[in-house]
Amino acid sequence: MPVTLADVARAAGVSTATASVALNGKAGVSDEVRRRIREIAERMDYRPSSVGRALRRARTGMVGLYMPNTASTFGYYTETTRGVAEALHRHDLSLVILPSSHETGSTEGFPDVDGYILIEPHAHDRGVPAILHQALPVVSGDTPPRGAGSPWGLVESPNDASTRAVFDRFRARGARRPGLILIERISTWSLDLERSYRTWCGEQGLQPRVALTSARSSNSKLLSDLAEWFDPDGGTDAVLAGGDGIAVRIAGLLRSLGHVVGDSVLLASGVDSPLMEFHTPRITAVDLQPRHFGTVCADLLVELIGTERPAEPVRRLVSAPLIARESG
Amino acid sequence: MPVTLADVARAAGVSTATASVALNGKAGVSDEVRRRIREIAERMDYRPSSVGRALRRARTGMVGLYMPNTASTFGYYTETTRGVAEALHRHDLSLVILPSSHETGSTEGFPDVDGYILIEPHAHDRGVPAILHQALPVVSGDTPPRGAGSPWGLVESPNDASTRAVFDRFRARGARRPGLILIERISTWSLDLERSYRTWCGEQGLQPRVALTSARSSNSKLLSDLAEWFDPDGGTDAVLAGGDGIAVRIAGLLRSLGHVVGDSVLLASGVDSPLMEFHTPRITAVDLQPRHFGTVCADLLVELIGTERPAEPVRRLVSAPLIARESG
DNA sequence: ACCCGTAACCTAATCGATTAGGTTCGAGGA
DNA sequence: TCCTCGAACCTAATCGATTAGGTTACGGGT
Numbered sequence A, B: 001m002p003v004t005l006a007d008v009a010r011a012a013g014v015s016t017a018t019a020s021v022a023l024n025g026k027a028g029v030s031d032e033v034r035r036r037i038r039e040i041a042e043r044m045d046y047r048p049s050s051v052g053r054a055l056r057r058a059r060t061g062m063v064g065l066y067m068p069n070t071a072s073t074f075g076y077y078t079e080t081t082r083g084v085a086e087a088l089h090r091h092d093l094s095l096v097i098l099p100s101s102h103e104t105g106s107t108e109g110f111p112d113v114d115g116y117i118l119i120e121p122h123a124h125d126r127g128v129p130a131i132l133h134q135a136l137p138v139v140s141g142d143t144p145p146r147g148a149g150s151p152w153g154l155v156e157s158p159n160d161a162s163t164r165a166v167f168d169r170f171r172a173r174g175a176r177r178p179g180l181i182l183i184e185r186i187s188t189w190s191l192d193l194e195r196s197y198r199t200w201c202g203e204q205g206l207q208p209r210v211a212l213t214s215a216r217s218s219n220s221k222l223l224s225d226l227a228e229w230f231d232p233d234g235g236t237d238a239v240l241a242g243g244d245g246i247a248v249r250i251a252g253l254l255r256s257l258g259h260v261v262g263d264s265v266l267l268a269s270g271v272d273s274p275l276m277e278f279h280t281p282r283i284t285a286v287d288l289q290p291r292h293f294g295t296v297c298a299d300l301l302v303e304l305i306g307t308e309r310p311a312e313p314v315r316r317l318v319s320a321p322l323i324a325r326e327s328g
Numbered sequence C: 001a002c003c004c005g006t007a008a009c010c011t012a013a014t015c016g017a018t019t020a021g022g023t024t025c026g027a028g029g030a
Numbered sequence D: 001t002c003c004t005c006g007a008a009c010c011t012a013a014t015c016g017a018t019t020a021g022g023t024t025a026c027g028g029g030t
Helices: A005-012 A016-023 A031-044 A050-057 A076-090 A127-132 A159-172 A188-204 A219-227 A246-256 A274-278 A290-304 B005-012 B016-023 B031-044 B050-057 B076-090 B127-132 B159-172 B188-204 B219-227 B246-256 B274-278 B290-304
Strands: A062-066 A094-097 A115-119 A138-141 A153-156 A178-182 A210-212 A238-241 A266-269 A284-286 A314-317 B062-066 B094-097 B115-119 B138-141 B153-156 B178-182 B210-212 B238-241 B266-269 B284-286 B314-317
Touching (some): A005 A016, A005 A031, A016 A031, A050 B050, A062 A127, A076 A094, A076 A115, A076 A290, A076 B076, A115 A127, A115 A290, A127 A138, A153 A290, A159 A238, A159 A266, A159 A284, A178 A188, A188 A210, A238 A246, A246 A266, A246 B274, A274 B246, A290 A314, B005 B016, B062 B076, B062 B127, B076 B094, B076 B290, B115 B127, B115 B290, B127 B138, B138 B290, B153 B290, B178 B188, B188 B210, B238 B246, B246 B266
Parallel strands (some): A062 A094, A115 A138, A138 A153, A153 A314, A178 A238, A238 A266, A266 A284, B062 B094, B115 B138, B153 B314, B266 B284
Antiparallel strands (some): A094 B094
């Protein structure tokens, strides 16, 4: 049985009102009494019930995090989640992980939260519009798909700049037929990459080379699919691999095709990870700074909770530096 | 302003008591009235407040997840988290991510939960004993470190069997000087691996070869540290790489030492990941089934919530099959 | 006609914290 | 002496859902 405010008040011989005021540092209690109540609360190891408080304040102190339910090769989501959780904790808020409502498109059974954070909202995920249509603050990391609704806050990465930085670098290192490999076209991020790349190709007078593959197709399948793409004569000679885990796969595949990564073919990853730094050779990558990204989302949401819904989403930008390494 | 039970009751012309009983399917209301109340609640889009309910029931409906705060290369934690969240959702519970209290060792500021799940409790993490000493149900995935306290439930992987399976396989494939590489000695899992390996060596009459490296040391550092270890004459000729992301690094390193992974040196990873399947060559690995592991932890905790603390931790075993691939 | 049991509702208390709105008491001013 | 004012407390309502414990009213039995 946890200690309640009433227990503390009784022990101190005051009313719960006085105890509450004393513990919350509000005016209306003598210093003497406040000191005594605090001491007693400390001794009794009193912890205010977040439930009682939530009921009275009409705030639960919880924020819901909604992320895609896809298999994750790397730690991107873990890092983002930790960034969010830590930032929220600094504001005395807690983070709840929402189950996917990809198919149902219903927020039934979701716990009561004060706001939502959407990470990488996918097209076709019916949970995304369901969340956006509630009358609660929502911060979205990445622009939600068209028609899903508009968030209160929007945290973005400069995908266009990052993509150009990669391909400009490929160009500077002598690539003549750079290409892009994606594993999905349902995240805004993937779509951004493709659009930026195609625009860049137009500006450079190059023919775009885009390959769409599956994150789950076998090595031999991938090899046969891409062998021609990477043909030594006239094939792709530099590639940005967008999406979770695909860059390392491509590196291995290129090796088995007889290429030397970072020399005969350049390679970069759209998502950095410790493995990019520690792979042999080290892989050039865009650092999306997931932990920091998470904290920015959380901090923005905290600002928006308790305010009116802004006419336009409040925007924040998180830089995504290109980490240049040997591979590309 | 969300719709409350009182709103529904008023609209239906009944008391909140009747409305509550009707909506919760308890006896004491006529079918006619129940139907009408349900219909009205539906039309008004009534959602019971989890806060009000929690206050009355003395249950928050939330479970706290505590995991190490280390950088994560792979998706292990993400998968575990999802497994937990999904399983809890099936029981109408929600998952809150707890901030690390590694240094403070205090649960202050933690939200009110009905129980805890500890994943990979590390030695030296002061948050672990702090959680275990609360009077709440705790399920631990992996045995907590000595002296940290005892959980109510314990979910284990057959680390000894998995480790032996790896080394038996190495042996069968002709390895004569198998070794073990770890990146930490603070998880029970790492310690299990080392112990099993040393015992196995004793049984086989082999000299143990254990290397401890850092997950963060540079490639060149790692290369110089391990060059001798992997010396073609008399060096390690098969290695189990325990820990997040290290197997892929070792594979690259072995290549740059002139080895052929899966031939001149065998390699296996203690943790499977999609990347192990898709690496070139494919890497033999122990599949810890993180998603399933998470659901087992969650289901066990649900069983324990509301019961008395058992005299001994309730144990569950989650199999960890060896996925044999080309590398080892 | 009268009593009893029970289905179907309702009233009010409860969970824990917060807060609007009193009440008390003593100091200071006229 | 009497009045005013404010500091320091207290009482009680409130948030939303649940539930123990009434209160009707009606049907069946004698």
